[in-house]
Amino acid sequence: MRVTAILRKKLQQQKVDGILITDLLNVRYLTGFTGSSGYALITRKQAVFVTDFRYQEQSRQEVKGFRTKIECGERAGELKEMVEVLGVKKLGFEDHHVTFGFYKRLLQKKLRLKPLTGAVESLRIIKSPFELDCINRAIRRAERAFRKLQPSIKAGTTERKLALKLEELLKEEGCKTIPFGVIVASGFMSALPHARPTNRVIKKGDLIVFDWGGEYDGYYSDMTRTVAVSGKDIAKQREIYYIVLEAQRKAIEAVSAGIKATEVDAAARKYIKQQGHGENFGHGTGHGVGLAVHEKPYVSWRSKDLINENMVFTIEPGIYLPGFGGVRIEDMVVVKKDRAEVLTGLPKNFKII
Amino acid sequence: MRVTAILRKKLQQQKVDGILITDLLNVRYLTGFTGSSGYALITRKQAVFVTDFRYQEQSRQEVKGFRTKIECGERAGELKEMVEVLGVKKLGFEDHHVTFGFYKRLLQKKLRLKPLTGAVESLRIIKSPFELDCINRAIRRAERAFRKLQPSIKAGTTERKLALKLEELLKEEGCKTIPFGVIVASGFMSALPHARPTNRVIKKGDLIVFDWGGEYDGYYSDMTRTVAVSGKDIAKQREIYYIVLEAQRKAIEAVSAGIKATEVDAAARKYIKQQGHGENFGHGTGHGVGLAVHEKPYVSWRSKDLINENMVFTIEPGIYLPGFGGVRIEDMVVVKKDRAEVLTGLPKNFKII
Structure with missing residues (x-):
């Protein structure tokens, strides 16, 4: 959980309440998940990992320190709901990974977004x-x-x-x-x-x-x-x-x-x-x-x-x-x-x- | 060149003067290039393929029907120059592939952009x-x-x-x-x-x-x-x-x-x-x-x-x-x-x- 703590400090510095991690290597780095579909949401107090039906079993074995949620509907819509439940007003995202198309779908859901470049990469660069x-x-x-x-x-x-x-x-x-x-x-x-x-x-x-x-x-x-x-x-x-x-x-x-x-x-x-x-x-x-x-x-x-x-x-x-x-x-x-x-x-x- | 012709018809319909193809499979589909770095720019009259030094030799062997250019500087800046030379006023891009970060760098270069979703995928779905x-x-x-x-x-x-x-x-x-x-x-x-x-x-x-x-x-x-x-x-x-x-x-x-x-x-x-x-x-x-x-x-x-x-x-x-x-x-x-x-x-x- 040490890296999650550093990430939370960044959230404060960047004045966002949470960060959406979609780059799969960053997701793996933080959660341990090795599958090919899923994302992580880290807020000041919570850490949630989201994947779909196919990876239910696998995520149970691999993911540590995150609550796991199985998504069944449209990604942007479910994310919006979750962000509201968690009390996130402004959400950071990986602008070097999120496509312009997905960004627009999030905007349509009236999410307040802030691009954060390389938040996890700046941790990954130093090896434990x-x-x-x-x-x-x-x-x-x-x-x-x-x-x-x-x-x-x-x-x-x-x-x-x-x-x-x-x-x-x-x-x-x-x-x-x-x-x-x-x-x-x-x-x-x-x-x-x-x-x-x-x-x-x-x-x-x-x-x-x-x-x-x-x-x-x-x-x-x-x-x-x-x-x-x-x-x-x-x-x-x-x-x-x-x-x-x-x-x-x-x-x-x-x-x-x-x-x-x-x-x-x-x-x-x-x-x-x-x-x-x-x-x-x-x-x-x-x-x-x-x-x-x-x-x-x-x-x-x-x-x-x-x-x-x-x-x-x-x-x-x-x-x-x-x-x-x-x-x-x-x-x-x-x-x-x-x-x-x-x-x-x-x-x-x-x-x- | 048949698919390029269909793509050009789309340019007209979408009221753009060119399209930037960055998804590598789409690049391969259109140009024949199998390397891992490069993009294509198709305007109403021109078709340019851009890669870097490492793929100079390979692109010479593989790419057909496109003029090849070797990039040596920063991608957004070189693209801006090329777009100007080719007389492109409004440029379509693959919004499901271009990241939000790259989109912003293109905007900073004062490029007029229009997201086009799945322009090439809609061709790829039908097999020749x-x-x-x-x-x-x-x-x-x-x-x-x-x-x-x-x-x-x-x-x-x-x-x-x-x-x-x-x-x-x-x-x-x-x-x-x-x-x-x-x-x-x-x-x-x-x-x-x-x-x-x-x-x-x-x-x-x-x-x-x-x-x-x-x-x-x-x-x-x-x-x-x-x-x-x-x-x-x-x-x-x-x-x-x-x-x-x-x-x-x-x-x-x-x-x-x-x-x-x-x-x-x-x-x-x-x-x-x-x-x-x-x-x-x-x-x-x-x-x-x-x-x-x-x-x-x-x-x-x-x-x-x-x-x-x-x-x-x-x-x-x-x-x-x-x-x-x-x-x-x-x-x-x-x-x-x-x-x-x-x-x-x-x-x-x-x-x-």
Whole structure:
């Protein structure tokens, strides 16, 4: 109930009597509910979770600290009634999640509304020891799966086969979902930061980018490793690999509680630019990971986020040379007082297979 | 380009000069883009697709009939500029998708906006021959996967093992994604319409509900079969099975172009009620399936949808007896002039294993 208490303080500051939580990850964070339909209403004194018939049984098992109500009619109408019963005069809502259409239906019910951006996200950005434990377990699952995949990585197989195999291994490790379809991008395809696996056959001299993640109790992990296939001259592959690795090291070193996220991004970006590849690193340096695989803080040149203790995010610079290939190396870190602790344990030496 | 032409007619009717398409499935439907960030802007004369750096290469391969633009700044600001260049005075937007927060940022840019609900969804609800072909292929993949699973269904295995195996088989059939985590619910768990697989061991006398779907080129299928495990008296299991099957038959028979979706729902519901199980069928009878696994038309007692030719939806009544178990049988149908054509081909006799 500690987070609910912080949220209630916000209600006072924002001069609203309650907040409607509709973003399902925020609902899960607060209530424990893992289903796909439901919302929470937190007032200064009450905490209600609302779902429908299908999730009656499940919510009974999962939801703690909230009174559960089963909705049977039209959502806006039932919400209006409940808000009146609870004595809420002004209701905050998640304006980054509520659609304009639903907002209008609420207005038609004569609800007094106030948009509150990121009220729950600002709590989620700081991870509790329980959450850190889940994230660590999600990392371990992803690492074990990758280790088991390694014997299959060789010239002659395809991106798709490797991706499928890695997804199966993740499931075998116990991941109920995976954060995103595993990326295996080889040869010229590895120059596409978000390539999806194709039937391309792995060849000698290829760079292969693996970008994947695991899950534990709803929490995700996210990591990237790039390997090279032997049998051809791979001097250039090695060269860009070590530039990316050094850029990553500099970004990790830059982390400290109290700095701006842009400073972490700049540390990696500046080095890559100095090495003449400024044009070939088009994405941000990292992003928060938790119940969502992309969440605050965002570590890029346009981020407004501040870095604080117990935030968890990725550090993943890359260099992408069109038509040739790319390298990306991604670890997850947790912020300590004056440094980053790297959570990802897989080795980062230039691996030639 | 036919759908773009219909959409342009709507622009005229709605007195707007363009429409902003942000829902990613709608974007995919119109442009062919399968990535996870981008939007489309369709004016009376132009069609522009906008994405970011990461999808430059991919959009080049996928997007047809649209001019592609790579965004590099803040979305609302760039959109404002583009809208001005294209001479759009009033812009329609998807109010069921655009968040209240983004709406406000667009207003701050002094854009004149008009909410348009379901402009693209009203096109998507009617399937083209190409889409029907994809859906049929998605069904065949799901059926082949289930047939391959059948030898593994027996007492002693667990729900989770069966679900994992079925997911692997779906991937092996070529499904790049699956519409939802495979449901395997056995014994008392089968009384939960949306149960997720657990480590529960399959026992003699169990009902087992399998609810799963396949994919082909972005289009989904969705089906449910319920089997019983021999070795105990299963008279009651058989009894409710045949009530559900007959309810399903009646709903399928009720389908005809021009009727209300509520009439299809009522056909199944009335029969289940007559048989004394009205309380044990709490969900709707079906839903449309296409690029989304749940889309229009919705076949329930509160639906406002009309049934028309070439709509595709599920018919999936169920009876759920708390503590005992449940039966659900789900087929997909396509609407012909005066009847439903059942697309799902798996047999529906009461299968005892």
